[in-house]
Amino acid sequence: MADENTLPPTSPLVLTFGFELEFAVKSLPDQFLDLEPNDPRRVYGITRPENYPKDQFLPYLGSPDVIEENEVLHEETLKNFNAQLDALQIDIAKLLTENGLPAVAQLDEQEPENPSIEDLKYWVISNDATINHGLSHNPNEPTYFWWPIEIQSPAYIYNEDNKQKVRNVLRCIDSVYRTNCDLSADIHVHIGNEQKGLDARTVRNFMAFVYTFENQIATIHPPHYMTQRAFSKPVRTHSLLAQVARDYRAKIEQLGAEESLREFDEDFIIDNILERDTVDDLVKLLSSPELEEDRLYNRLTYSICNLQTDAEKVKKTIEFRQHKSTFDDEEVYHWITVCASLVHFASTVDEEVLRKFCKEHFYKTVDEFSIVEVLMALGRPAQAYYYGIRLFARKDERAEEERKLRKEIEDENRKKEQEREHRRNLEERRRQEEEDLQKEEKRLEQEEKKRQQEEEEEKRLEELLKRIGKGDL
Known part of the structure; x- marks a missing residue:
């Protein structure tokens, strides 16, 4: 069944990827002593606006939230906070550009009239208020200030050279600034097909696979990403399909037919995904039921809402939202590879083979069928080895x-x-x-x-x- 939402086949794909990293950067006002003098990375002057008098100290910042009751002081603090945060973004953009990685601070970014993927050619340095920031909570370093930063890569063609550019950016920033990556910050990876989007066949194959093996893939990440604490909730528990499946399971249990539950899950869930004909249907089925209430905060770990018919035309991507923030460039390299491999696999696998494979393994635990075996099924032995060793060492x-x-x-x-x-x-x-x-x-x-x-x-x-x-x- 075809309609205007059924995209034409997109095989072979021209895989593209985008990388987003959230983190915090530590700074120190000029008038205070650095309590970590042996750390060569910069803390002084990185937030000084270009036009700020050289013979004056930057104002010491308290938290705008703490002094909110004093309207005048609050506005002044907020003004100084934004000016220094802008200066830091400009400083990071300048650093990357000088190292052969063209970058721009978001405040200087020019919005084209008719944006296309070719316009996404710079690293963009912006901020994200959801990242823990402000005065240090460590009593041993009360004068340090943490700044919330987000960096977004250009829309890169997926290849080894461009993955290496991401690694170079991470090394460059972490070697110059004192960074912090905690659980308030994440990594998001976007995988697309240039600006063409992905056809329904690729999307449904992808979602059937990650729905089946979400628990195995989750072993790559910290445990909290599969709990109620996670900012982006799991598809297997928080999608519309998961909700509908729970309702049907409850009815089956009421009828005393518990022996049918296993077969129900395998058939109902996998068939429901693989029999959808349009991308829009898949987005509705495999997103949060509350997605339209807030499209930013209600996205799940595997977000396909950017592929909707009425979504923005440039970032037609699948977004992976469950990786912790880190400057470990090797770890980031392997995760980007896994994300791209999942989409490529979905675009080439035979659907009936996939249907049978998912049903056979739907109930397998992470011990019965591990992430190593999942990655081998994707044809990724290097990643299977990398994550297998890490999981064994940290078991x-x-x-x-x-x-x-x-x-x-x-x-x-x-x-x-x-x-x-x-x-x-x-x-x-x-x-x-x-x-x-x-x-x-x-x-x-x-x-x-x-x-x-x-x-x-x-x-x-x-x-x-x-x-x-x-x-x-």
Whole structure:
């Protein structure tokens, strides 16, 4: 079934990729001593605006949020914060450009009237307020300030030379600035087919594969990316398809047909994905049901909403949103390779072979069918070796991380449940008090009514006695 949303075949693909990295950069006002003098990387002067007087210290920055109640001070601090952040972006762009990697600060970027992928030819240095930033929370370094930075690569043709350029950028920045990569920052990788987009066949094959092996691929990343803490939630738990599947599973369980659940998952989920004819249908099915409420914050780990018919025409990409922020250029190299390999595999694999393969492995655990075997199925032995060695070396450490994370989440959930129980108790208490108050008001109302009736009865008796005394009766 074809319509205007069914794109023509795009094989062979001309794979393109974009790379985005979020991180923080440490700076220090000129008037303070550097507590890390043996670190040769720069902290002084990196946020000084070009037109700022050379004989004056930069203003010391507090947090704009902390001083928000003082409107004048808040505005002045925010103005200084933005000026210094702009200066840092310009400084980073200048560094990359001088090292043969053309870059521009976002504030200097020119927006073309009719943008195309050819316009995405510079590294763009911008900022992201979701990254932890501000005065250092380390009591041993109270004067340092962390700045939230995001860098975006050009739209590169996927090849070894361009992957090497990404590695060069990471080395260049990390060798000059003191950087920090925590769990508030991520890496996003975009994989596209130049500006053409991807056809429904490639997209459905891709989504069937990553839906099946999402748990295996997740072992590449820190454990929190598959939990409620993750900024971008897993497709296998938070997509519309996952929600619909849960509803159907609940009905099957109510009917007492639990033995049918395994077959249901394999058939319902995989067939549902592979039988979609349009990209728009796939986007709706495999995105968050709340996507349209906020297309930035409600994207899942594998985001295909950029491929929608009405999406922007330049970045027609699949976005991978679950990698931790890092300046480890080897790790980044292998992850970009994995992302591109997943899309290339989806564009070439036989659909019936894929259908059978996904159904056979849908219920396999990460121990029964590991990321090494997934990568070998993609034809990526180098990445299978790289991640296999890392996972083996960190097996005990990761198990401990997962144990701690489970405990933290259990504690959080327990605390939330206690808070909910407390609110329920307060609500029940309030309801009971209102009910008691209503009863008391009703009792008082009845007493008042009875008192009035008694008064009226007394008046009638008095009137009757008066009339008897006068001989009127």
